[in-house]
Amino acid sequence: MFIAAPGSSRLFDHARALPGVTAVPMSFPAKIKDFPRMRAAWRTLRTLIERERFDVIHANGSPDHRLLLLVMLWWKKPRPGIVFTKHNSIAIKRDFLTRLRATLATDEVIAVADSTAELVRGSVYGRCPLTVVKNGVDLVKFAPRDTAVAAVKRERMLGKECAKRLVIGTISGFDSYKGTMDMIAAVAALPADLRAQVMVVVVGTEPNDEQNQSIDSLGMRDHVHVAGFVENVADYIATFDVGFVLSFAVEAVSFACREMMAMAKPVIVTSYAGLPENVDDGENGWIVEPRDVEALSATLRSIIAARSQLPAIGARAYVKAISEFSDERFIDATEAVYRRVAPAFTAPAPFIVNSIVTRLSTSSWDA
Structure with a gap:
């Protein structure tokens, strides 16, 4: 070869x-x-x-x-x-x-x-x-991690108080078509008491100047952790409660979505291109329309209300990954x-x- x-x-x-x-x-x-x-x-x-x-x-x-x-x-x-x-x-x-x-x-x-x-x-x-x-995807590298080890990593990354929040993460970075800013806007649109319960973690491309200004104008600086490019994304996925890939252009079936599901993380995806081919809506993740911040915010409200069910939803994501990915x-x-x-x-x-x-x-x- x-x-x-x-x-x-x-x-x-x-x-x-x-x-x-x-x-x-x-x-x-x-x-x-x-x-x-x-x-x-x-x-x-x-x-x-x-x-x-x-x-x-x-x-x-x-x-x-x-x-x-x-x-x-x-x-x-x-x-x-x-x-x-x-x-x-x-x-x-x-x-x-x-x-x-x-x-x-x-x-x-x-x-x-x-x-x-x-x-x-x-x-x-x-x-x-x-x-x-x-x-x-490599189902050995991307596999569910020990929850205690992941919790330690999460607390080191976010601090003790922020680590208690619902961590919604992506490994797709801030490339404009990936929809990461849509997630930040959707969290910002939550009522104050719910917004205080959420942390967005982004691995990959860092925000540009315009995106940083938007994060600040939305009052989201304390709700976003930018990890940048990392050697082992699996270590970061292990700290997520929920993953997301909200692309509205270019995307196909998405390695990122499949890797997160393989690590037993339910994923929010858009109905764009091949993304919904990964997720059974409401069963092992959620499907929303591209660029629909209002619908995404409503999905987040339902996730927060049923946070205790996330491990079971993540387990179903893992089962699908094992059988298909x-x-x-x-x-x-x-x-x-x-x-x-x-x-x-x-x-x-x-x-x-x-x-x-x-x-x-x-x-x-x-x-």
Whole structure:
């Protein structure tokens, strides 16, 4: 297995530490102004494919897929099977280059959510075989934690008094489309006595100046803890009572939602894209309309009123994660796609013998 990724990316750092994996530093310039860099990347990728004679190439983003197309346009030898994964809810263009990618550089498409699959079916990729492979999570790393240990972490993070509040958390950061500011506004809209019972914890991207001003203007500074980027998000998820992912753009099925549910945390999600595919409303989490702060605030009131029921709701979230979110399911389904597209592949199942898979990735592994 070879993984080509930008040398500055987290994916590259992870890949080069894995036994049996060769990490190749490679950029994926996508704009006309980057033509000199694109030409150099094209040469690097072409040389790599010629030398290694891959059975399968897996492109995980549009820039890498475009670069792969440019290689295939002048490819004279039998080419490897090519898999393209659609990771988000962004509309697929119908321009000439995208049509070429679908026709000349795609043998099968993977969609990471049912909603994403519908997007693919109505696009220029509609002619391609399509498989839905929803994101899997590491159910060993993301598993329920000892409550006493989590309580200690929570008190150290928030202080003794704030740790007693209902902690509603996310690991999606403050990227604008993630809806984190909607949660803060919904808490601010609660009656004063209920608002005093809530703490919002945000792991990931930190707030920008405008978001910080909004937090202050809402009087929420004492109700928001910003953890920023951390090495082990599971340690922070363990401190949550409830998780949330309130995206209203770009999102697919959400690793963050699945990781929190795997740690027995009920999650509030929006009805956007693939998010509601994770949650059974009222059973193991809650579904609200995107950007509807009033409805979200009402949901929070019901959660506060039934706080004692949260462990049971979280337990149901964990059961769903065990049955549907495992990385074993994800790996097996992905490998099945590789077997279908690999030309003349005859190794006996379940082993891949003498087969090298290249995974080309940019944003999907950095998210």
